Amino acid sequence: MNRFLLSLLVMAGLAGCETLGLNDKTASIEDRTAPPPVASTASAQSGATVTPQGAATGRPGVETAGLGGTSVDRQIVEAKSLDGKTSAGPDPRKDPASPLSKRSIYFDFDSFTVKDEYRSIIEAHASYMMQNPQSRVILQGNADSRGSREYNLALGQKRSDVVRRVMTLLGVQDERLEAISFGEEKPRALGDTEADYAENRRTDIVYSDE
Amino acid sequence: MSRAALEIEVTGGAANRIPLALIPFQSPVGRPDPELTEIIGQDLQRSGEFRLIDTQGSQQPHDPAQIDYRVWNEKGAEAIVIGQVFRISASQYEIRFRLMDAVRKTQLAGLSMNVGADQWRAAAHKIADTVYEKLIGVQGIFNTxxxxxxxxxxxxxxxxxxxxxxxxxxxxxxxxxxxxxxxxxxxxxxxxxxxxxxxxxxxxxxxxxxxxxxxxxxxxxxxxxxxxxxxxxxxxxxxxxxxxxxxxxxxxxxxxxxxxxxxxxxxxxxxxxxxxxxxxxxxxxxxxxxxxxxxxxxxxxxxxxxxxxxxxxxxxxxxxxxxxxxxxxxxxxxxxxxxxxxxxxxxxxxxxxxxxxxxxxxxxxxxxxxxxxxxxxxxxxxxxxxxxxxxxxxxxxxxxxxxx
The missing domain is CATH 2.120.10.30 (TolB, C-terminal domain)
Structure with missing residues (x-):
């Protein structure tokens, strides 16, 4: 009796998944989750790229440069699109020289405040969002792998919520931001050294159109 | 398909464990694997409430009349589980099991079940539940x-x-x-x-x-x-x-x-x-x-x-x-x-x-x-x-x- 139900349930369960296109869907979206290699490298060595905007953003303590940098950036984008090289022009968010290419905000152990060195990155994204009213952002919080999965989900949420709060304070409408958490479920670093844990204590800024 | 293995690690004293003789059931050739008492034994051991007595080399009764209680009393058994399996069709079996009080020499529980080969493990869990409930007085959980x-x-x-x-x-x-x-x-x-x-x-x-x-x-x-x-x-x-x-x-x-x-x-x-x-x-x-x-x-x-x-x-x-x-x-x-x-x-x-x-x-x-x-x-x-x-x-x- 039990067996019979179980076999039914499995068949139905798997069929349900296919109907929902669960596998297809996740497979196609998967790539978007991991930030482009460029972004993660850039964020790991913030300040290393030297450009007018990048230098200002990357260095700790220079908080307003990112905002200025973005508007300059947008002018460049428009100028380039006139060149006719591409129809839409390069996306400043993908430009390694732009602070907008930096997508990861890292946190200290057991800490949920944005460190000064990451403030300019958030400011750059807030500025971009205000100049691009249709843009929407998902803030993905993460936690290291020690302890309860649900509690770590809540810790990751604290890290995405604080970035959301900073962005709304900078003027972005809250409806255009969604702070979520992956907890310890989608680690970027898979090891269990202190450096791996540190890599996983972060919030990623992901645009919904990317 | 990979089979899950169960490792049982008993720590600490076994003072309160009930010594139980779980005697392999008499079964026809070609019965499903593993032998029923293997599944029953793992269930009961996992509960921490039983100490399984080594039954090898001793008499292997399948029917109450065959039990030599002196043998099992010497081994310290307080209860004995015996059983038989009969094939009633190509994939259908009758399982008869009895739980005996080794000291009073009386039957504590008995069960006869007709099961398909695919219900083999469920039948073993049912027997383990019966033994557990009779001897411990608490609902069994082996069929959950x-x-x-x-x-x-x-x-x-x-x-x-x-x-x-x-x-x-x-x-x-x-x-x-x-x-x-x-x-x-x-x-x-x-x-x-x-x-x-x-x-x-x-x-x-x-x-x-x-x-x-x-x-x-x-x-x-x-x-x-x-x-x-x-x-x-x-x-x-x-x-x-x-x-x-x-x-x-x-x-x-x-x-x-x-x-x-x-x-x-x-x-x-x-x-x-x-x-x-x-x-x-x-x-x-x-x-x-x-x-x-x-x-x-x-x-x-x-x-x-x-x-x-x-x-x-x-x-x-x-x-x-x-x-x-x-x-x-x-x-x-x-x-x-x-x-x-x-x-x-x-x-x-x-x-x-x-x-x-x-x-x-x-x-x-x-x-x-x-x-x-x-x-x-x-x-x-x-x-x-x-x-x-x-x-x-x-x-x-x-x-x-x-x-x-």
């Missing part, structure tokens, strides 16, 4: 089911298996994480958290037909589903308003009622069996601790005080005990706390334990731990003396929950 998440390569599989880890059946498969499965009280549905939509969303899925519904997919994260004891509502953690807070919702996703507020984390709700209280994890005091409040919110009281990391509460079926995970000296272990006296006991000796969940009779706790770098499921008796590990080759198991 568990659910857990297995990671296979890049895939996550939500599985339902027999309580001993056998017959695992995948009910959800995804390339995105799955966590926090929870059986409905009647066992017909499972709530869980899936990340397939690029964020945590709570689903409820029917085990009958596999149909499912997203019951909590609000803005932000949706997680930690816990069924109310009457099966009508779920307590969940939502972040739609501010931070991770507790809510109750109806199974259709409506009737959202907020239970907690404030800037702290409130998560991992667990109902008391009478539905009056909700236990949960909160960092409102600076470190994660377990608290309790009335099920409709209100006055919050702290429940755990030792150490700076107590998480993942599970209430015992009688509501008198709480199991949870405590971090101490960098080790995460299963703790059992008496709710009346607040006395605690460390039940495990590992370092990476997670997600404790009580057996329906409250005598065993199932949890996840690491062994050889892989996630495995373990059971421990509530006296902490008997631990087992369920290991399946190539699996990476986590997030167990014990169902009815």
């Amino acid at each position: 089911r568990i659910a857990y998440v297995n990671k296979r390569g890049r895939q996550f599989e939500l599985k339902v298996a027999d309580a001993d880890g056998q017959n695992p059946q995948t009910i959800v498969r995804s390339f995105e994480p799955l966590i926090s499965p929870a059986f409905s009280p009647e066992g017909g549905r499972i709530a869980y958290v899936s990340f397939e939509d690029k964020k945590p969303v709570v689903y409820v899925q029917s085990l009958r037909d596999g149909s499912r519904r997203a019951v909590a997919a609000f803005k932000g994260s949706n997680s930690a589903p816990a069924w109310s004891p009457d099966g009508s509502r779920l307590a969940v953690t939502l972040t739609k308003d501010q931070g991770s807070q507790l809510y109750v919702i109806n199974l259709n996703g409506g009737g959202v009622a907020r239970l907690t507020s404030g800037g702290a984390i409130d998560t991992e709700p667990a109902w008391s069996p009478d539905g009056q209280w909700i236990y949960f994890t909160s960092d409102r005091g600076g470190s994660p601790q377990i608290y309790r409040m009335p099920a409709d919110g209100g006055d919050v009281k702290r429940v755990t005080f030792d150490g700076d990391y107590n998480v993942s509460p599970a209430t015992s079926p009688d509501g008198k005990q709480l199991a949870y995970i405590q971090r101490e000296g960098g080790r995460f272990r299963v703790i059992l706390q008496d709710l009346a006296t607040s006395q605690t006991r460390v039940l495990t000796d590992s370092a990476h334990d997670e997600s404790p969940t009580f057996a329906p009779n409250g005598k065993l706790i199932l949890y996840a731990t690491l062994h050889g770098g892989r996630g495995v499921l373990g059971t421990v008796t509530v006296d902490g003396r008997t631990r087992t590990r369920l290991t399946e080759s190539g699996s990476d198991a986590r997030e167990p929950v014990w169902g009815p």
Whole structure:
């Protein structure tokens, strides 16, 4: 009796998944989750790229440069699109020289405040969002792998919520931001050294159109 | 198909274990594997209540009249299990089993079952339940089911298996994480958290037909589903308003009622069996601790005080005990706390334990731990003396929950 139900349930369960296109869907979206290699490298060595905007953003303590940098950036984008090289022009968010290419905000152990060195990155994204009213952002919080999965989900949420709060304070409408958490479920670093844990204590800024 | 292996590790004294002679049943050639008493023996050993007497080289009775009680009394047996299996058609068997009192020389229980080959293990669990109930006086749990998440390569599989880890059946498969499965009280549905939509969303899925519904997919994260004891509502953690807070919702996703507020984390709700209280994890005091409040919110009281990391509460079926995970000296272990006296006991000796969940009779706790770098499921008796590990080759198991 039990067996019979179980076999039914499995068949139905798997069929349900296919109907929902669960596998297809996740497979196609998967790539978007991991930030482009460029972004993660850039964020790991913030300040290393030297450009007018990048230098200002990357260095700790220079908080307003990112905002200025973005508007300059947008002018460049428009100028380039006139060149006719591409129809839409390069996306400043993908430009390694732009602070907008930096997508990861890292946190200290057991800490949920944005460190000064990451403030300019958030400011750059807030500025971009205000100049691009249709843009929407998902803030993905993460936690290291020690302890309860649900509690770590809540810790990751604290890290995405604080970035959301900073962005709304900078003027972005809250409806255009969604702070979520992956907890310890989608680690970027898979090891269990202190450096791996540190890599996983972060919030990623992901645009919904990317 | 890989077969789950059960490793049984008995620690501590065996003073109270009932010495039991489990004599291999007389069975026809070509019967399903393994022999029934092997399955029965693993069940009974896992309970920590029995000491199995070596039956090799002694008489092998199959019928009460054949039992030489002097032999078994000398071996210290207090009870004897005997049985026979007859083939009644190509895949149909009749199983006759008797439980005998070795001291009084009387029959304590007897059972005759006609089963198909596919019900072989279920029949063995039924016999183990009968022996357990007769000798211990408590409901057996060997025919119940568990659910857990297995990671296979890049895939996550939500599985339902027999309580001993056998017959695992995948009910959800995804390339995105799955966590926090929870059986409905009647066992017909499972709530869980899936990340397939690029964020945590709570689903409820029917085990009958596999149909499912997203019951909590609000803005932000949706997680930690816990069924109310009457099966009508779920307590969940939502972040739609501010931070991770507790809510109750109806199974259709409506009737959202907020239970907690404030800037702290409130998560991992667990109902008391009478539905009056909700236990949960909160960092409102600076470190994660377990608290309790009335099920409709209100006055919050702290429940755990030792150490700076107590998480993942599970209430015992009688509501008198709480199991949870405590971090101490960098080790995460299963703790059992008496709710009346607040006395605690460390039940495990590992370092990476997670997600404790009580057996329906409250005598065993199932949890996840690491062994050889892989996630495995373990059971421990509530006296902490008997631990087992369920290991399946190539699996990476986590997030167990014990169902009815």
